[in-house]
Amino acid sequence: MRAEIICIGTELLLGDIVNTNASFIAKSLAGIGIDHYFQTTVGDNPARLTDTITNGLNRSDIVITTGGLGPTVDDITTEIIAKVVSKKLVLEKDVLKDISDLFRKMNKKIPKDTLRQALIPEGAKWLKNPYGTAPGLIVEYNSKIIIALPGPPREMQPMMEKYVIPYLKYRGQITEDRGQIIKTRSIKLVGLAEASVNAKVKDLLNLSGAVTVGIYAKQGEVELKIMAKAQDEIIAVAGIKKVEKIIRKKLKPYIYGVDKETLADNVVAALIKRKKTIAVAESCTGGLISSFITNVPGSSKVFMEGIISYSNESKVKDLGVKAESLKKYGAVSSRAAREMASGIRKKADVDIGIGVTGIAGPTGATKEKQIGLVFIALSIGKKIICRQFNFLGSRMEIKHQTAQAALDMVRCELS
Amino acid sequence: MRAEIICIGTELLLGDIVNTNASFIAKSLAGIGIDHYFQTTVGDNPARLTDTITNGLNRSDIVITTGGLGPTVDDITTEIIAKVVSKKLVLEKDVLKDISDLFRKMNKKIPKDTLRQALIPEGAKWLKNPYGTAPGLIVEYNSKIIIALPGPPREMQPMMEKYVIPYLKYRGQITEDRGQIIKTRSIKLVGLAEASVNAKVKDLLNLSGAVTVGIYAKQGEVELKIMAKAQDEIIAVAGIKKVEKIIRKKLKPYIYGVDKETLADNVVAALIKRKKTIAVAESCTGGLISSFITNVPGSSKVFMEGIISYSNESKVKDLGVKAESLKKYGAVSSRAAREMASGIRKKADVDIGIGVTGIAGPTGATKEKQIGLVFIALSIGKKIICRQFNFLGSRMEIKHQTAQAALDMVRCELS
Numbered sequence: 001m002r003a004e005i006i007c008i009g010t011e012l013l014l015g016d017i018v019n020t021n022a023s024f025i026a027k028s029l030a031g032i033g034i035d036h037y038f039q040t041t042v043g044d045n046p047a048r049l050t051d052t053i054t055n056g057l058n059r060s061d062i063v064i065t066t067g068g069l070g071p072t073v074d075d076i077t078t079e080i081i082a083k084v085v086s087k088k089l090v091l092e093k094d095v096l097k098d099i100s101d102l103f104r105k106m107n108k109k110i111p112k113d114t115l116r117q118a119l120i121p122e123g124a125k126w127l128k129n130p131y132g133t134a135p136g137l138i139v140e141y142n143s144k145i146i147i148a149l150p151g152p153p154r155e156m157q158p159m160m161e162k163y164v165i166p167y168l169k170y171r172g173q174i175t176e177d178r179g180q181i182i183k184t185r186s187i188k189l190v191g192l193a194e195a196s197v198n199a200k201v202k203d204l205l206n207l208s209g210a211v212t213v214g215i216y217a218k219q220g221e222v223e224l225k226i227m228a229k230a231q232d233e234i235i236a237v238a239g240i241k242k243v244e245k246i247i248r249k250k251l252k253p254y255i256y257g258v259d260k261e262t263l264a265d266n267v268v269a270a271l272i273k274r275k276k277t278i279a280v281a282e283s284c285t286g287g288l289i290s291s292f293i294t295n296v297p298g299s300s301k302v303f304m305e306g307i308i309s310y311s312n313e314s315k316v317k318d319l320g321v322k323a324e325s326l327k328k329y330g331a332v333s334s335r336a337a338r339e340m341a342s343g344i345r346k347k348a349d350v351d352i353g354i355g356v357t358g359i360a361g362p363t364g365a366t367k368e369k370q371i372g373l374v375f376i377a378l379s380i381g382k383k384i385i386c387r388q389f390n391f392l393g394s395r396m397e398i399k400h401q402t403a404q405a406a407l408d409m410v411r412c413e414l415s
Numbered sequence: 416m417r418a419e420i421i422c423i424g425t426e427l428l429l430g431d432i433v434n435t436n437a438s439f440i441a442k443s444l445a446g447i448g449i450d451h452y453f454q455t456t457v458g459d460n461p462a463r464l465t466d467t468i469t470n471g472l473n474r475s476d477i478v479i480t481t482g483g484l485g486p487t488v489d490d491i492t493t494e495i496i497a498k499v500v501s502k503k504l505v506l507e508k509d510v511l512k513d514i515s516d517l518f519r520k521m522n523k524k525i526p527k528d529t530l531r532q533a534l535i536p537e538g539a540k541w542l543k544n545p546y547g548t549a550p551g552l553i554v555e556y557n558s559k560i561i562i563a564l565p566g567p568p569r570e571m572q573p574m575m576e577k578y579v580i581p582y583l584k585y586r587g588q589i590t591e592d593r594g595q596i597i598k599t600r601s602i603k604l605v606g607l608a609e610a611s612v613n614a615k616v617k618d619l620l621n622l623s624g625a626v627t628v629g630i631y632a633k634q635g636e637v638e639l640k641i642m643a644k645a646q647d648e649i650i651a652v653a654g655i656k657k658v659e660k661i662i663r664k665k666l667k668p669y670i671y672g673v674d675k676e677t678l679a680d681n682v683v684a685a686l687i688k689r690k691k692t693i694a695v696a697e698s699c700t701g702g703l704i705s706s707f708i709t710n711v712p713g714s715s716k717v718f719m720e721g722i723i724s725y726s727n728e729s730k731v732k733d734l735g736v737k738a739e740s741l742k743k744y745g746a747v748s749s750r751a752a753r754e755m756a757s758g759i760r761k762k763a764d765v766d767i768g769i770g771v772t773g774i775a776g777p778t779g780a781t782k783e784k785q786i787g788l789v790f791i792a793l794s795i796g797k798k799i800i801c802r803q804f805n806f807l808g809s810r811m812e813i814k815h816q817t818a819q820a821a822l823d824m825v826r827c828e829l830s
Contacts, residue, residue, distance in 0.1 A: 011629075012437075012438070012441070012454070013441055013445075013451060013452065013454070014441060014442065014445050014597065014642070015437075015438040015439060015440070015441030015442030015443070015444075015445060016438075016442070016599070016629065016640065016642070017438065017631075018433060018434070018435050018437075018438045019433070019434055019437060019438065019454075020433050022427075022430075022434060022456065023427070023430040023431075023432065023433045023434065024430065025430070026427070026428055026429060026430030027429065027430030027431070028430070029430075030429050030430060036428060037428065037457065037458060037460070037463055038455060038456065038457055038463070038467075039427070039428070039434075039454075039455065039456035039457075040453060040454065040455050040456075041437065041453065041454035041455075042452065042453055042454075043452060045452070048452055048453070052453075182429075184429065184431070193523065193526070194485070194486070194487075195486050195525075195526030195528055195529045195548075196526055198486060198487045198526065198528055199526050199527070199528060202488075202528075205487055205488060205489060206488055214425060214426065214489060215485075215487055215489070216426060217485070217567065219569075225426070225431065227429070280723075282702075285706075285709075286705055286706050286708070286709025286710070286714075286718075286721070287697075287702030287703065287704070287705030287706035287709060287721050287723070288702065288706045288709075289702070290701055290702030290705075290723045291700075291701050291702035291703045291706050291814075293701070294700075294701025294702060294703075294723070294725070294814075295701070295810065295811055295814070297776070297777050297778065297810055298778070299701075300725050300726075300779075303701075303725055304725060304726055304729065305722070305723060305724060305725065305726070305729045305733070306701075306702050306721070306722070306723030307720070307721070307722055307723070308695075308702070308705045308709070308720060308721030308722070308723075309720060310709070310715050310718055310719060310720065311715075311719055311720070314719065314720045314763070318720070348729070360709075361712070362712050363712065363713070390520060390521055390522060392517070392520065392521070392545075392546060393546055393569065394569075395710065395712055396710055397546075397569060399706075399709075399710070
């Protein structure tokens, strides 16, 4: 079975809201192995909506719409669906009762327009909406299915989970063409550019068949997403494992986690495992490294202190950076980063000290030192390591990339 | 002129990412009065992408695509566009030079695949990408236009603003068929819940006609979006001004900015204006308040120092919090917050000290002190103010709401 998603609403075309319904429904369909190849967004316009639904029924087995089920005259989805499947609208008494009950609960009178929402195409199944007045609809038409859901995510999502997914699962079982399970797993990498990752796993990216791999560049990291289609979960998982093994072999040093894990999750887990404590001295990142680390539940076991030292005075006074170092090499220098790292380590009495200094822009550049120039130092064991970076992007992007790079240096030292 | 948007990428069909590109481009088009009636999302599949672009060219004057311009074999947009307009791909030397310069800046070798990105359809205009290697493309084809933009929002957005909008404006002036201008303006509020804002401007939210108002709840703040449709910009702006005046009259104390301004922008501007300096002592927010402030260009003029003091020892040693206060009232207490605020103010020798302590969860709660309990103190002038909050949500949501509330307290004191 093949589905497609049609999101209806002029506010989507105006860009006033981001379309989260499409991704929610897409993920739900992928989870039960129903392919879908198209998502269309269209306004509340009778002619264009008719065309879009008709076109969807021509190329797909299931058309899922969201939006346009409200009480106002703008809301035309039910009407258009009835027209497309050549059915008249009939009053559904149980829906009317639901709507009346809802208004009684809120101690309010039913606005007259709301009664329109109890009209459904003859023969259609309707889906209860506990969070609003618009019922969902399932219309079977020849061998095709139209499913209409309300637009507000808090009404649409439970309806999708509670009624639509079980219905589609059930339908999938009684047709010949059984849906396949789709499982995905993201392998998350840091410290290597997208093109270099690409070069190392080129063959995998060309896979076609039950298991495929996609590559995605994110801020300061790269994701390889393995996707497996199979008759059941065991086969899909086995397919993913096989490919993951190849990826791990080729890219091991750069892999920090899978799926929703963050780089900070990895670092905090490694610190806890190795019983190491950490403290951070930040200049250009302005607290972002500490904030990333402290986003992780349980980070208080290993994160002892952070100092954001924007001024030279604070670097000298709070971190013990030498005034002569700042004078000779500047605040944005390898020397300053090294002294910040060892200074915070000593001050906070921890195992690892991070020192970061750089130019996040948009001002602060000189002839010798450009925006994006960053020095990151680690004081760990008996050594101090310092790396120089030249990042590109806006102030916030440079902060973000710097924080990722600093965490990655800690990760590499701990592994 | 009529446009449509085609977003390309299998990750969109899998629901792994939310499509923010569609709404960004939609908003940009609305802003210059270009109608668009369809948004389509399609995967990196040659046949379906060819159909979708061809279909778009049949029903619209302008087709804007995002995605599929990367260096990997998955990325087929340029190739398909060349095929649709019957042009061959040619090597564009200036793009090649841009890519080479970019890698030189980062001190990295150019991966071989990246060179693919310098191939463009013969005769196409290309758009500079300062944040990545994929150039944008403008292809004029008979009387139609195809515009191809990269998928990552941080690459696509500046390209849209800097090149595509001016190009479309220029094209719009020479056609007969001018659309209506749509202008929007967001009034941003903090310190009042959505339902309370709703109650105060209920009449405005029911407006129908040329000027309408929508209400949107964001994390730790609320947005009122005014939208005006008119034949020209002057009338639209006048319509917005009239409604904005009413909103400002009803909600003045809660309004901190408009459109893209952040609360931190407001606070930093107020500090600069009043020549006040600030320093922050954070516990549960773990660096987030400092990071918000230092996101603002020029914040180094007013932000002197941040200390993230997770442990009791650091609170005593670095901030001068009294050990007996911690013992008697606990680290999460009004007393601790007050002593943190005055401690950091004294230590950093600034005009305003912020002290924040709380329980961000998911662990750390006790019978008396629940997750979400937060104390925020300001030491300013001759006084110390402290407020208690009980936030709801995940660890990161509590951090976020706390940071917003702390910045709002500074805003209120400065205004």
